[in-house]
Amino acid sequence: MAMESLGVLLLHPMNAYLEQELDSRFRLFRFWDSPPDGRAEFLRANSSAIRAVVGNAGYNADAALIDALPSLEIVASFSVGIDRVDLPKCRERGIRVTNTPDVLTDDVADLAVGLAIAALRKIPQADRYVRAGLWKAKGDYTLTTRFSGKRVGIIGLGRIGLAIATRVEAFDCPVNYYQRTKKDCPSYTYYPSVVELAANSDILVVACPLNEQTRHIVNREVIEALVPKGLLINIGRGPHVDEPELVSALVEGRLGGAGLDVFEDEPNVPEALFALDNVVLVPHVGSGTHETRQAMADLVLGNLEAHVLKKPLLTPVV
Amino acid sequence: NRKGVALLAVVATLKLATMAAAGGKPAVLLLRPVDAPFAAALRDRFRVLDLYAPGQALPALAFVAAAAAVPEPPRATVIWGGVRVDASFLDAAPSLRCVVSTAAGLDHIDLAECARRGVAVANSGEVYSTDVADYAVGLLLDVLRRVSASERYVRRGSWAAQGDYPLGSKLGGKRVGIIGLGNIGSRIAKRLEAFGCIIHYNSRKPKDSVSYKYFPNVHELAAESDVLVVACALNKATRHIVNKDVLEALGKDGVVVNIGRGANIDEAELVIALREGKIAGAGLDVFEHEPKVPAELFSMENVVLSRHVAVLTEESRSDLRAHTIGNLEAFFSGQPLLTPVHADSLAQ
Numbered sequence: 193m194a195m196e197s198l199g200v201l202l203l204h205p206m207n208a209y210l211e212q213e214l215d216s217r218f219r220l221f222r223f224w225d226s227p228p229d230g231r232a233e234f235l236r237a238n239s240s241a242i243r244a245v246v247g248n249a250g251y252n253a254d255a256a257l258i259d260a261l262p263s264l265e266i267v268a269s270f271s272v273g274i275d276r277v278d279l280p281k282c283r284e285r286g287i288r289v290t291n292t293p294d295v296l297t298d299d300v301a302d303l304a305v306g307l308a309i310a311a312l313r314k315i316p317q318a319d320r321y322v323r324a325g326l327w328k329a330k331g332d333y334t335l336t337t338r339f340s341g342k343r344v345g346i347i348g349l350g351r352i353g354l355a356i357a358t359r360v361e362a363f364d365c366p367v368n369y370y371q372r373t374k375k376d377c378p379s380y381t382y383y384p385s386v387v388e389l390a391a392n393s394d395i396l397v398v399a400c401p402l403n404e405q406t407r408h409i410v411n412r413e414v415i416e417a418l419v420p421k422g423l424l425i426n427i428g429r430g431p432h433v434d435e436p437e438l439v440s441a442l443v444e445g446r447l448g449g450a451g452l453d454v455f456e457d458e459p460n461v462p463e464a465l466f467a468l469d470n471v472v473l474v475p476h477v478g479s480g481t482h483e484t485r486q487a488m489a490d491l492v493l494g495n496l497e498a499h500v501l502k503k504p505l506l507t508p509v510v
Numbered sequence: 511n512r513k514g515v516a517l518l519a520v521v522a523t524l525k526l527a528t529m530a531a532a533g534g535k536p537a538v539l540l541l542r543p544v545d546a547p548f549a550a551a552l553r554d555r556f557r558v559l560d561l562y563a564p565g566q567a568l569p570a571l572a573f574v575a576a577a578a579a580v581p582e583p584p585r586a587t588v589i590w591g592g593v594r595v596d597a598s599f600l601d602a603a604p605s606l607r608c609v610v611s612t613a614a615g616l617d618h619i620d621l622a623e624c625a626r627r628g629v630a631v632a633n634s635g636e637v638y639s640t641d642v643a644d645y646a647v648g649l650l651l652d653v654l655r656r657v658s659a660s661e662r663y664v665r666r667g668s669w670a671a672q673g674d675y676p677l678g679s680k681l682g683g684k685r686v687g688i689i690g691l692g693n694i695g696s697r698i699a700k701r702l703e704a705f706g707c708i709i710h711y712n713s714r715k716p717k718d719s720v721s722y723k724y725f726p727n728v729h730e731l732a733a734e735s736d737v738l739v740v741a742c743a744l745n746k747a748t749r750h751i752v753n754k755d756v757l758e759a760l761g762k763d764g765v766v767v768n769i770g771r772g773a774n775i776d777e778a779e780l781v782i783a784l785r786e787g788k789i790a791g792a793g794l795d796v797f798e799h800e801p802k803v804p805a806e807l808f809s810m811e812n813v814v815l816s817r818h819v820a821v822l823t824e825e826s827r828s829d830l831r832a833h834t835i836g837n838l839e840a841f842f843s844g845q846p847l848l849t850p851v852h853a854d855s856l857a858q
Contacts, residue, residue, distance in 0.1 A: 298680065298681075298682040298705075298706060299655075299680055299681075299682075302651060302655065302680075302681050302682065302705055303651075303655055303657075305647075305651065305705075306648065306651030306652065306655055306657055307657065309644060309645075309647060309648035309651065310648055310651075310652060310657050310658070313644065313645055313648055313819075313823075315645075315648050315649065315652055315657070315658060315814065315816060316652070316657060316658040316661045316662075318815070318816040318817050318819060319652075319658040319814050319815050319816060320658075320662075321817060322803055322808075322815040322816065322817055323808045323815060325808075327800075327801040327803065327817045328801060329801060333822060334819075334822065335822050335823055335824045335827055336819070336822060336823050336824075337823055337824060337825070338640065338641055338644065338823040338824070338825040338826065339644045339648075340640045340641070340643075340644050341640075341825075358704055359704045359705055361704065362700055362701045362703065362704035363644065363701060458669075459669040459670045459673075460670055461664055461669070466665050472657065472661060473661055473664045473665065474657060474660045474661055474664065474675075475660055475663060475664050475669040475674065475675050476674075477655065477656070477660055477675060477678065480655070480674075480675070480677050480678055481654075481655070481677055481678050481679050481680040482677045482678075482679060482680075483679070483680040483683075484680055485677060
């Protein structure tokens with residue numbers, strides 16, 4: 193069957209179900225089967241067979257990989273963010289690109305809110321305290337900060353941004369947003385710049401795609417505009433934020449706190465953050481639930497099958 | 511008659527001195543520590559007899575008795591959860607006609623005894639409801655999405671060394687069974703609906719004003735829910751309302767969140783259910799014997815442990831101050847209390 197002849201290069205062991213299904217439906221090549229210094233040879237040996245690449249947020253089809261795969265027809269990303277796919281090169285070569293929008297919107301939005309509550313109410317900190325056996329007497333009255341009613345400023349009111357807005361509205365949070373063009377959302381307040389958004393928000397959430405325009409969209413100026421006790425939530429990409437600036441702002445107390453799911457150099461997290469009590473640090477788990485990863489995998493598989501059958505792709509970007 | 515006049519002058523001076531000191535303000539018996547803004551707000555309006563005043567060394571009941579013996583003894587008292595208001599307390603201070611409690615629960619007050627003596631009781635109303643509801647949602651998200659657990663993983667360097675953290679579970683679409691749909695439970699319901707949860711509930715009676723599915727008992731609620739949230743008061747009917755049977759009905763994918771009282775759950779059975787994988791996880795702000803927490807929980811990745819802080823925000827602190835003063839002022843001016851509690855009412 194035509195399916196089995198589609199050579200698919202999986203760049204990383206990102207999901208057991210996905211890997212299993214790719215293996216049973218197509219001809220699977222696992223990139224990590226070759227040692228790091230043998231990758232070029234591995235690609236050369238299999239370049240005529242590999243017609244599809246499956247990547248994710250961390251490992252994707254960059255220029256070098258695309259150049260090494262002359263038979264490449266489609267990049268199906270196991271992620272919604274495709275900042276690590278060289279899109280101009282794909283367009284140039286006529287290579288299709290798909291991602292996994294919508295199926296992960298809820299989980300990412302849920303995590304954004306979960307991080308904000310965790311950071312303001314210091315839940316992981318309480319958990320650490322209890323597990324360390326420090327809760328010896330009733331009556332420690334350290335006060336945290338209420339989440340409900342805080343002004344939430346969202347950078348990027350796309351699918352994920354809107355889902356965050358809907359959730360925080362249930363907590364009576366006024367919603368502000370910035371993006372390049374104003375949206376028809378009368379109950380949310382538009383700001384024409386990120387700095388103005390930050391100046392009018394208590395919680396700033398990064399929810400836009402990463403591209404040339406949005407790299408370091410949260411920079412020193414934005415961090416300074418945020419109120420002194422302000423909170424930054426990043427569920428986008430690490431490079432959205434000037435990380436060294438963020439770290440020094442947190443260490444110096446110029447920023448109230450942060451909830452971070454992404455970092456500039458994952459899986460490395462700036463160690464200076466570990467000493468802080470006002471940050472919540474999670475390992476890129478935005479879409480990390482069984483339910484959603486299964487749905488994402490099915491979308492990747494569906495896109496690949498559609499490609500083989502010459503049917504319209506389910507979720508094309510290019 | 512110089513001696514008589516001198517005596518009257520002394521008496522008048524003493525009376526004036528006392529009144530000046532009191533400022534003509536009514537006396538309030540303060541039986542809980544308060545922060546500086548709260549103390550100042552009370553002193554501005556009342557003559558405060560403060561158990562926690564610096565240098566005050568009498569133990570609580572002795573202090574109460576001494577306060578009851580001053581001229582113009584206090585008719586109102588401000589207490590917290592640590593003060594047991596029962597017959598012996600009320601006997602010690604017969605002048606009291608009003609008890610204003612700043613606690614979230616009412617399990618420390620014998621409401622029937624107060625009613626018998628015509629002592630009015632005011633509670634903290636909805637001062638804490640928002641923060642407790644937020645905390646419940648935060649705990650649930652933490653358990654399902656493993657926020658605290660994956661944070662520990664990051665902080666000990668395991669993300670770089672061992673790779674991705676295991677997957678959590680999606681909140682959207684989960685059936686959440688709320689035990690107690692009062693001020694707190696209804697806020698939890700409203701919040702979780704926005705995440706796509708389906709709300710089920712149990713309370714003493716169904717509520718006509720909501721469209722959520724009602725269950726007449728917690729066992730049936732658990733059987734048709736993926737999450738159980740304890741948001742009810744603690745009283746005879748609700749002690750161990752979450753017991754072994756309820757946990758079994760909830761099932762191996764089920765999660766329990768407790769922001770009520772530790773004793774709402776049979777803690778020993780909860781630990782067993784977690785140990786044996788009979789339920790999937792728990793988020794707990796309260797325990798049966800605080801501050802003791804079953805040590806077995808410390809090594810579990812699927813539980814989130816907190817130290818009874820769901821009410822503790824700066825905002826609820828200032829809301830509480832305004833609310834308490836409001837109740838006291840209402841009482842002293844003969845107006846109805848803002849948040850009176852009646853003997854037959856339970857905070858559900």
